[in-house]
Amino acid sequence: MEKQIKPKAVIVIFGATGDLAKRKLYPSIYRMYRNGKIADFAVIGAARRPWTNETLRENVEASVKDLDMNDQDLQAFSSHFYYQPVDVTQSSSYQDLNHLIQELEGAYQTDGNRVFYLAMAPEFFGLIAKNLKAHGLKEGAGWTRLVIEKPFGHDLPSAKQLNKEIRSAFEEEQIYRIDHYLGKEMVQNIEVIRFANGLFEHLWNNRFISNIQITSSESLGVEERARYYDHSGATRDMAQNHMMQMVALLAMEPPINLTTEEVRSEKIKVLRAMRHIKPDEVDDYFVRGQYGPGEIDGVSVKGYREETDELQHSDTETFVAGKIMIDNYRWAGVPFYIRTGKRMTEKSTKIVVEFRNIPMNLYYEKKEDQHPNLLVINISPEEGVTLYLNAKKDQVGHAEPIKLAYNNNFTDHGINTPEAYEKLLYDCLLGDATNFTHWDEVALSWSFIDAILAGWRKKQPDFPNYAAGKMGPDASDALLKKDGHHWWPIGD
Ligand SMILES: NC(=O)C1=CN([C@@H]2O[C@H](COP(=O)(O)OP(=O)(O)OC[C@H]3O[C@@H](n4cnc5c(N)ncnc54)[C@H](OP(=O)(O)O)[C@@H]3O)[C@@H](O)[C@H]2O)C=CC1
Numbered sequence: 001m002e003k004q005i006k007p008k009a010v011i012v013i014f015g016a017t018g019d020l021a022k023r024k025l026y027p028s029i030y031r032m033y034r035n036g037k038i039a040d041f042a043v044i045g046a047a048r049r050p051w052t053n054e055t056l057r058e059n060v061e062a063s064v065k066d067l068d069m070n071d072q073d074l075q076a077f078s079s080h081f082y083y084q085p086v087d088v089t090q091s092s093s094y095q096d097l098n099h100l101i102q103e104l105e106g107a108y109q110t111d112g113n114r115v116f117y118l119a120m121a122p123e124f125f126g127l128i129a130k131n132l133k134a135h136g137l138k139e140g141a142g143w144t145r146l147v148i149e150k151p152f153g154h155d156l157p158s159a160k161q162l163n164k165e166i167r168s169a170f171e172e173e174q175i176y177r178i179d180h181y182l183g184k185e186m187v188q189n190i191e192v193i194r195f196a197n198g199l200f201e202h203l204w205n206n207r208f209i210s211n212i213q214i215t216s217s218e219s220l221g222v223e224e225r226a227r228y229y230d231h232s233g234a235t236r237d238m239a240q241n242h243m244m245q246m247v248a249l250l251a252m253e254p255p256i257n258l259t260t261e262e263v264r265s266e267k268i269k270v271l272r273a274m275r276h277i278k279p280d281e282v283d284d285y286f287v288r289g290q291y292g293p294g295e296i297d298g299v300s301v302k303g304y305r306e307e308t309d310e311l312q313h314s315d316t317e318t319f320v321a322g323k324i325m326i327d328n329y330r331w332a333g334v335p336f337y338i339r340t341g342k343r344m345t346e347k348s349t350k351i352v353v354e355f356r357n358i359p360m361n362l363y364y365e366k367k368e369d370q371h372p373n374l375l376v377i378n379i380s381p382e383e384g385v386t387l388y389l390n391a392k393k394d395q396v397g398h399a400e401p402i403k404l405a406y407n408n409n410f411t412d413h414g415i416n417t418p419e420a421y422e423k424l425l426y427d428c429l430l431g432d433a434t435n436f437t438h439w440d441e442v443a444l445s446w447s448f449i450d451a452i453l454a455g456w457r458k459k460q461p462d463f464p465n466y467a468a469g470k471m472g473p474d475a476s477d478a479l480l481k482k483d484g485h486h487w488w489p490i491g492d
């Protein structure tokens with residue numbers, strides 16, 4: 001793995017006028033700059049709009065204006081940005097872009113290193129990759145890397161096709177498939193919590209763990225992305241990538257070291273061990289839902305089908321819950337429950353590891369009151385870890401749950417905890433692909449998810465089946481109840 005303290009590069013952002021660039025990429029580049037991680041760099045914003053360098057710089061400044069920097073420093077930062085009008089379907093655009101890259105490589109002494117970030121609709125990914133090769137843009141004097149946004153395909157066949165197109169132009173080592181959950185501080189901490197603590201790692205198996213629950217709930221609806229989302233649904237949008245990646249990190253064996261190859265290889269083994277669900281078994285393992293009208297924080301909100309005219313008859317799921325079984329020696333018999341959806345009670349991403357209870361109750365009046373030990377990993381908005389134990393409190397002879405909590409949000413990281421995108425972009429500049437998904441991971445998770453979607457296609461769903469503001473349909477609770485479990489609350 002290549003390591004530099006301050007990597008140098010020209011970063012080309014395709015889709016520079018779009019939402020992702022504005023909301024995530026410019027602030028992340030700013031934070032890298034502000035934190036002294038990059039100095040010799042130039043960013044080329046590419047899109048069709050007839051913007052100028054000044055328009056781009058104004059937009060960049062506006063997108064980071066809430067972050068702490070004085071006007072002079074802000075202008076020094078935005079002066080690294082250049083705009084190149086580009087239509088990715090036109091050959092001439094790539095020639096123009098190449099000239100500007102070469103010019104900036106000289107001006108900023110970036111050693112010929114190039115990052116191409118595809119922040120555009122996925123139908124363009126293959127085309128851009130091929131054109132970068134055909135027009136010589138990937139042949140700089142230094143290294144070249146291609147960052148690809150989600151979604152990586154719509155199912156396994158389309159993902160394979162996309163991969164084929166990209167691989168015809170770039171080597172696997174040059175491809176950085178973004179899953180922004182892998183850049184989150186507490187998702188990265190899963191491995192550390194597991195592998196740096198004997199307390200947990202010795203117990204991390206089916207003898208001591210009863211079940212693991214991963215919830216990523218959102219209170220927002222589909223906002224401006226209805227067209228994309230309706231074609232995708234919660235399962236493709238969240239489960240195939242972010243949720244499966246978290247399961248893999250929780251379930252993987254300790255790698256022999258922390259290199260990209262070893263970490264990925266252990267995650268791949270987990271994905272291979274996931275029990276494949278036959279389409280006619282889908283209801284035993286997975287539940288889907290779509291929100292109807294409801295109330296969130298005292299405010300009435302519309303149902304999914306009322307969000308826009310196009311959604312009136314939609315059967316797209318806005319919620320998915322599932323039970324994933326990992327058929328290997330460590331995890332046989334331990335369900336990993338996942339659930340995610342839009343318009344749920346609150347925005348929260350949390351992992352609850354429920355340990356098996358002790359065999360005999362000495363301290364609780366009723367066995368049912370006995371509280372299992374829980375390890376809760378708070379991914380967002382709180383970042384931290386909470387361990388639920390039992391102890392005697394206030395002179396009373398019986399035990400009660402107590403909690404040991406560590407909150408990561410308040411630690412000093414210079415200017416707050418780095419954003420997921422900041423970390424991932426920096427990793428990419430360093431050539432560290434550990435927190436990006438390898439093609440084998442993408443393929444295995446699509447193959448798992450495709451079977452579920454195939455099962456659902458056979459039956460008309462009874463939507464809407466949960467009111468906005470709830471934690472999904474009743475069937476999601478029933479899924480755990482039949483195993484003798486229940487969802488732990490996502491609040492405190
Ligand atoms: N927005 C988000 O929160 C998230 C987005 N993503 C992914 O990021 C990617 C981008 O999403 P988002 O920013 O929301 O999309 P937008 O629709 O906001 O932006 C699309 C961009 O593509 C440019 N574009 C479109 N056609 C062409 C063309 N022929 N040639 C050159 N540029 C073109 C547009 O610029 P112009 O019109 O000026 O040409 C615009 O800059 C998608 O893959 C999405 O799935 C992933 C996670 C979250």
Ligand SMILES: O=C1O[C@H](COP(=O)(O)O)[C@@H](O)[C@H](O)[C@H]1O
Nearest residue numbers: 150180216218237238242349380
């Ligand atoms: O990838 C996506 O993630 C977001 C949720 O991300 P988070 O970091 O806010 O938890 C989700 O809203 C979006 O639909 C999906 O495409």
